[in-house]
Amino acid sequence: DGGITQSPKYLFRKEGQNVTLSCEQNLNHDAMYWYRQDPGQGLRLIYYSQIVNDFQKGDIAEGYSVSREKKESFPLTVTSAQKNPTAFYLCASSSASLAKNIQYFGAGTRLSVL
């Protein structure tokens, strides 16, 4: 059945280490998004991609990087430059139709620093 798969569910990062969060979708959606959620806060946009091989910075892109080599996949790398990476990371996708912007979310990855 169709959906968005994020892995791993839990991830631990050591100081100075880069880690990559996986996001795969089989909904045939053109657009994909990465958000970060901190306690008591809404979802903040990190990066988004509306088409393969193209992506744009969101509101809090510093310390993160992404790639979009395939329509189905949008991995997020949390680099050592991100000084406060502990958060719940959510990946979403949506159709390219501009009539609606319903985004469908994965189950999330919780990242913690060791």
Add this chain to the structure above:
Amino acid sequence: DQQVKQNSPSLSVQEGRISILNCDYTNSMFDYFLWYKKYPAEGPTFLISISSIKDKNEDGRFTVFLNKSAKHLSLHIVPSQPGDSAVYFCAARGVDGSGNTGKLIFGQGTTLQVKP
């Protein structure tokens, strides 16, 4: 600059009663609004949406009202059920001078607790 605000961090209601969750926005250019429901350690799920050309949209127990002059929308759940206990986020479709940006701008969320 918080363009979408949910000023009530939490709400508690009795089972069977109405739950009313509120959301305010600042950008009069927003033309499409959505509500999402989120359980702990899960991703948000889409609940209901409304276009700015309407002032009400209903889907079963869920109704969203839009007051454009006040830049305010609300989600009504009636009757409320214990399974409705979750965090509710409102979101607005982002726009700029060129039109739809393809982004959603989320509020901070309101935690709803429905007591049996």
